[in-house]
Amino acid sequence: MNNYKILLVEDDTEISEMLKNYLRAENYDVICAFDGQEACRKFDDTPVHIVLLDLMIPKISGMDVMEHIRKSSFVPIIIISAKDSESDKTLGLGLGADDYITKPFSVVEVLARIKAALRRTMQYDSPDPEAPSVLTAGELVMNLSDHTLAKSGKTVPLTAKEFEILKLLMLNPKKVYTKEQLYSLVWKDAYYGDENAVNVHISRLRNKVEEDSRNPRYILTVWGIGYKLGEEL
Numbered sequence: 001m002n003n004y005k006i007l008l009v010e011d012d013t014e015i016s017e018m019l020k021n022y023l024r025a026e027n028y029d030v031i032c033a034f035d036g037q038e039a040c041r042k043f044d045d046t047p048v049h050i051v052l053l054d055l056m057i058p059k060i061s062g063m064d065v066m067e068h069i070r071k072s073s074f075v076p077i078i079i080i081s082a083k084d085s086e087s088d089k090t091l092g093l094g095l096g097a098d099d100y101i102t103k104p105f106s107v108v109e110v111l112a113r114i115k116a117a118l119r120r121t122m123q124y125d126s127p128d129p130e131a132p133s134v135l136t137a138g139e140l141v142m143n144l145s146d147h148t149l150a151k152s153g154k155t156v157p158l159t160a161k162e163f164e165i166l167k168l169l170m171l172n173p174k175k176v177y178t179k180e181q182l183y184s185l186v187w188k189d190a191y192y193g194d195e196n197a198v199n200v201h202i203s204r205l206r207n208k209v210e211e212d213s214r215n216p217r218y219i220l221t222v223w224g225i226g227y228k229l230g231e232e233l
Contacts, residue, residue: 036060055081070096074160076117096159169229178226
């Protein structure tokens with residue numbers, strides 16, 4: 001084993017067995033759960049490095065499992081689901097998923113997405129030693145050491161992607177980032193023109209840090225270009 005533990009949440013036993021066998025052959029330690037309650041229990045009992053999560057599972061829905069995980073962890077979550085509508089993808093990414101794979105899928109693709117998510121996690125956990133440990137903007141105080149954000153002294157819970165987007169803007173307050181640049185720098189992946197993931201995370205981030213998300217002060221839209229940190233903070 002390579003010491004990476006994967007929590008696989010899938011109620012279809014054939015799919016679960018196929019993925020488990022393939023991933024174990026690639027030296028991953030796979031823990032299987034077949035319903036939402038079992039998934040939450042196993043996640044709480046055993047530290048894992050990544051979660052593969054079906055949305056349509058018994059007892060507790062996949063979305064509820066994801067919300068449970070995000071209350072305490074930034075562990076990467078990859079949704080694997082037969083639900084392929086844009087609204088489902090938007091909701092999943094907005095609640096904190098890091099990636100979304102639609103059934104039917106290729107096991108080779110799943111493995112590639114897992115490796116990409118783990119690479120990003122390793123980069124998040126290895127900060128630049130020359131970077132400041134605390135960033136400030138207006139009432140926002142971001143601590144890079146423990147990955148926390150506070151506004152006016154109150155903790156603001158962020159997903160890993162939301163944290164990385166805001167950190168990028170706060171580290172480079174005068175720079176305007178296109179959606180392509182944000183996706184490439186935060187997701188560490190090639191950008192194929194799908195603006196949905198960036199739009200969803202910017203919207204949810206504004207809802208958390210702005211007094212009025214329709215008139216943002218911290219995360220400004222530069223029309224026709226992208227986003228930047230507000231200057232009058």
